[in-house]
Amino acid sequence: MTSIQDHCCGADVFFDKKTAKKQYRQYLKKGPSRVTAKIIRQLTNNTIEGKSLIDVGGGIGALQWWFLQQGGSQSTAIDASSGYLQQAEEHAIKNAWGEKTNFVLGDYTVVHTQVDRPDYITLDKVVCCYPDYKQIIEVSCKKAKTHIALSYPIDGIISKIVSWFGALLIKFKSNSFRPYVHPVNKIREVFHEQGYERVSHTLAFPWHIETYRRMKG
Numbered sequence: 589m590t591s592i593q594d595h596c597c598g599a600d601v602f603f604d605k606k607t608a609k610k611q612y613r614q615y616l617k618k619g620p621s622r623v624t625a626k627i628i629r630q631l632t633n634n635t636i637e638g639k640s641l642i643d644v645g646g647g648i649g650a651l652q653w654w655f656l657q658q659g660g661s662q663s664t665a666i667d668a669s670s671g672y673l674q675q676a677e678e679h680a681i682k683n684a685w686g687e688k689t690n691f692v693l694g695d696y697t698v699v700h701t702q703v704d705r706p707d708y709i710t711l712d713k714v715v716c717c718y719p720d721y722k723q724i725i726e727v728s729c730k731k732a733k734t735h736i737a738l739s740y741p742i743d744g745i746i747s748k749i750v751s752w753f754g755a756l757l758i759k760f761k762s763n764s765f766r767p768y769v770h771p772v773n774k775i776r777e778v779f780h781e782q783g784y785e786r787v788s789h790t791l792a793f794p795w796h797i798e799t800y801r802r803m804k805g
C-alpha cells in the first residue's frame with residue numbers, strides 16, 4: 589500500500605493547476621458534473637440553510653458553491669491538491685464568499701482536526717483516491733454531525749482492470765498517486781458499524797452515489 593505521505597504528494601501533482609483550470613472552465617460552461625449533480629439531488633431534500641459542510645477532495649468546489657447558494661452558513665474545502673484549492677479559493681473571492689469559506693491543504697485524515705465538526709461531509713470521487721477506505725470513512729463518520737454523501741466506484745473485475753490500467757499509466761509518469769477500487773459491501777459495513785443508515789442510493793455508472801444519516805441514540 590502507498591504511504592499516505594506519498595499518496596498526498598502524488599495527488600498534488602496529478603490534480604495540478606492546469607487540470608483545475610480546465611475543470612473550472614467546464615463547470616462555468618456546464619455546471620456540476622453528472623455525478624456531482626446526483627449528489628446534489630440526494631441532498632436537496634435536506635435542510636441546508638444555516639448548516640455547515642466539509643467537502644473533502646472537493647476539487648474546484650462545485651458542491652460547496654451549491655451548498656452556499658442554498659443558504660449554507662459555512663463551507664470548508666480540505667484537499668491534497670494545491671492547484672484545486674487555489675482555483676476554488678479564487679472562485680470564492682470572486683463571489684464574495686470569503687467569510688463563509690475555508691481552505692485547508694493536506695491529507696484529510698490528518699488535517700481534519702483543524703476544522704470544527706460540520707453538519708454535512710461530502711466525499712465526491714475521493715474514497716477511490718485513498719488507500720485506506722476504512723480510515724477515511726471512520727474519520728468522516730465521527731466528524732459529521734448528521735449527513736455524509738459520497739460517490740465511489742462499483743467493484744468487480746471490470747472496475748479492477750480499469751483501475752489497474754489507470755494505476756499503470758500514472759506509474760509510468762513516476763507519480764505516486766494511485767486509484768483504488770474498494771469492496772462496496774465493506775464500505776457500507778463501516779457506515780453501519782459507525783451508526784449511520786443509508787437514506788439514498790443511485791448508480792451513475794461506474795459510480796455508486798449514496799447519502800448516509802447518523803442514527804439517533
Ligand SMILES: C[S@@+](CC[C@H](N)C(=O)[O-])C[C@H]1O[C@@H](n2cnc3c(N)ncnc32)[C@H](O)[C@@H]1O
Pocket residue numbers: 596599600603621624644645646647648666667668669672694695696697711712713714717718
Ligand atoms: C477525482 S478528484 C475529485 C474532485 C471533485 N470531488 C470532483 O468530483 O470533481 C479527487 C480529489 O480528492 C483529493 N484527495 C485525494 N486524496 C486526498 C486526501 N487524502 N485528503 C484530501 N484530499 C484528497 C484530490 O486532490 C482531488 O481533489
